[in-house]
Structures are given as structure tokens and as C-alpha cells.
Amino acid sequence: MSPELLPLLCLGLCAGQSDRTVHEPxxxxxxxxxxxxxxxxxxxxxxxxxxxxxxxxxxxxxxxxxxxxxxxxxxxxxxxxxxxxxxxxxxxxxxxxxxxxxxxxxxxxxxxxxxxxxxxGNLSKPFFSGQMRRAVSPGANVTLECVKGRHTAAPVKFVLLKEGTPEFVESHTSTGAVAQFHLGPVKAMDSGNYSCVYYQTEAPFSASLPSASLEIQVTGVASSSAEANLILLGLAAVFLVLLEPSLVEA
The missing domain is CATH 2.60.40.10 (Immunoglobulins)
Structure with missing residues (x-):
């Protein structure tokens, strides 16, 4: 084949592939x-x-x-x-x-x-463990540890669920018995009842029932850093008020 025809052949093939891609539903x-x-x-x-x-x-x-x-x-x-x-x-x-x-x-x-x-329902129910705070302030970080039942095949996928939310919050595949879920910085909308489950990612897709629920309450004021920012803004406002007479006289 003539070298001059190669670019034309490539152009035709590329255009055909592009057309198929564009018209594929x-x-x-x-x-x-x-x-x-x-x-x-x-x-x-x-x-x-x-x-x-x-x-x-x-x-x-x-x-x-x-x-x-x-x-x-x-x-x-x-x-x-x-x-x-x-x-x-x-x-x-x-x-x-x-x-x-x-x-x-x-x-x-x-x-x-x-x-x-x-x-x-085929695997034993997991449970939450570790240092978990049920009441937290906005901006805080929360760690939930989900522990699977004994005598279950590995690896499995751990899933964190929130009541009233169809999609899972977070998931982890693990060969161990414990999975950690990290929430944060939390907001008021993160308040609710959480549970965890685990299941096999391949046939026969055996899974546990959800763990007992844990309620997380996000209440109170923002974190200390946010409080410090509010204090600085307040001091700045006071300073401008005190400075206003001097600016008017000038």
C-alpha cells in the first residue's frame, strides 16, 4: 500500500469508530x-x-x-x-x-x-465497637467500628447504613474482622440512626442482618476554630465602631 494512502485509511477508520461511539445509545x-x-x-x-x-x-x-x-x-x-x-x-x-x-x-x-x-440473614449479625460518641458538635470527626460475627468467610464487604437513606453511607472490603467508617466533619444533617452489615461479594452472596442501630446526634455550637473566627469578627466590628468618629472628623 502506498504511504500516501495510509493517512486516508486511518482517517476513514477513525471516523467510523467515532460514528459508532456517537450513535451508541x-x-x-x-x-x-x-x-x-x-x-x-x-x-x-x-x-x-x-x-x-x-x-x-x-x-x-x-x-x-x-x-x-x-x-x-x-x-x-x-x-x-x-x-x-x-x-x-x-x-x-x-x-x-x-x-x-x-x-x-x-x-x-x-x-x-x-x-x-x-x-x-445468613451470616451472624455484626456489632459496633470502639470509642464512639453519640453526641458530637458540628465539625467534629466520628469513627465507627463495625465488627463481623465469628466463623464467616473472608473477604467481605462492610457497609454503613443510615436509617431513611436508600444508598449506603460508606463501604469497605476487608479480609479482617473489623472495618472503620469515618464521618466528618459532621453537620446537623448527619444526625440519625446508623447500622452496619457485611456480605460476600461473590456467590452465594451471603449477608448478615443489620447490627443494632447507633444514634448520632450533631448538636451544639461549631468547633473551637469556628468560635475563634466569630470572636475575631466581633472584635473587628467593635474596632470599626470605635474608629468611626476619627474617620468622620478626618
Whole structure:
């Protein structure tokens, strides 16, 4: 091939790759409600949605396509579908994915979005330990130590949960028995009841029940450094008031 043709060939190939990238539909949004980690004999809803209209969704579990009749559309445009799962057991835990294809062009499909569904209750319950302060001032740092139960397989992922919040606060994968979670500098909105769980990140996705909850109360005034700043601002204001007559006379 002539050297003069190489740049043209590269230009054509690059343009073709760019066109495929631009025209590839984006991945859908995929979530589990109320959360991805739930106790056994409970219910969860897998929700998949996209901004693209006129599409057909596909759910899979461990590469096995789930029947379309198990899905429900939440809007007339068909851009949001849900997969209700009830009375959960260990068999329901695993890796799920969701993708969609254009109805008018089935060859144009989005990349899949993934999540792991974890069903708790098979591993012994963890507990909080260490020096933990239940009442703290704004700006303080709080460390929570979650200790897993005995005779459980490692490694596991520790997750810190907050009551009323669907997403986990923080997570750590560890081969040890203890995981530390750090909150701070805390604000009033960080007040609430916290618990921790741990689970296996691979099959059979065994998980614990949540630990006993620990209430964190963020109350009082700000930290000492913030107080010092307020005092300095107050002194500056007093100084300006005292200086004002001299400035007016000048």
C-alpha cells in the first residue's frame, strides 16, 4: 500500500469508530428500591430507565434472560420499567443487569448496567465497637467500628447504613474482622440512626442482618476554630465602631 494512502485509511477508520461511539445509545439507569441489600422474606423492586423513547428492555440474572412478562412499564412512553421481586430468598441474590434496544432498529442496543442484589440473614449479625460518641458538635470527626460475627468467610464487604437513606453511607472490603467508617466533619444533617452489615461479594452472596442501630446526634455550637473566627469578627466590628468618629472628623 502506498504511504500516501495510509493517512486516508486511518482517517476513514477513525471516523467510523467515532460514528459508532456517537450513535451508541447510553447505558440505562439501574437501581434497587428500597436498596440493593435487603433481608430475606422481604420485597425489592429493580428499576431501569432511560431518556431514549421507543425502546425494549431486557433484564438478566447471572447472564440468564428473565421473562419479559415479569416486567412492568411505569409510563406510557415505556422509558421506565420495573422488575418486582417478592418474598426474597438466597436464590434471588446475585448479579443483575439491564439494557435496552431500539424497537425500530433492534441492532442498536445500549451497554448493560449492573447491580448486585444481596439478601441478608445468613451470616451472624455484626456489632459496633470502639470509642464512639453519640453526641458530637458540628465539625467534629466520628469513627465507627463495625465488627463481623465469628466463623464467616473472608473477604467481605462492610457497609454503613443510615436509617431513611436508600444508598449506603460508606463501604469497605476487608479480609479482617473489623472495618472503620469515618464521618466528618459532621453537620446537623448527619444526625440519625446508623447500622452496619457485611456480605460476600461473590456467590452465594451471603449477608448478615443489620447490627443494632447507633444514634448520632450533631448538636451544639461549631468547633473551637469556628468560635475563634466569630470572636475575631466581633472584635473587628467593635474596632470599626470605635474608629468611626476619627474617620468622620478626618
Amino acid at each position: 447510553p447505558s440505562p439507569f439501574f437501581s434497587a428500591l428500597p436498596r440493593f441489600l435487603v433481608p430475606a422474606v422481604s420485597n425489592v423492586t429493580l428499576r431501569c430507565w432511560t431518556h431514549i423513547r421507543n425502546v425494549e428492555f431486557t433484564f438478566t440474572k447471572e447472564s440468564h434472560v428473565l421473562p419479559s412478562e415479569t416486567m412492568m412499564s411505569l409510563d406510557d412512553s415505556g422509558r421506565t420499567v420495573v422488575l418486582p421481586l417478592t418474598n426474597l430468598s438466597r436464590e434471588d441474590a446475585g448479579n443483575y443487569s439491564c439494557k435496552y434496544c431500539k424497537k425500530d432498529d433492534p441492532s442498536r442496543c445500549s451497554p448493560a448496567s449492573y447491580l448486585s442484589l444481596v439478601v441478608g
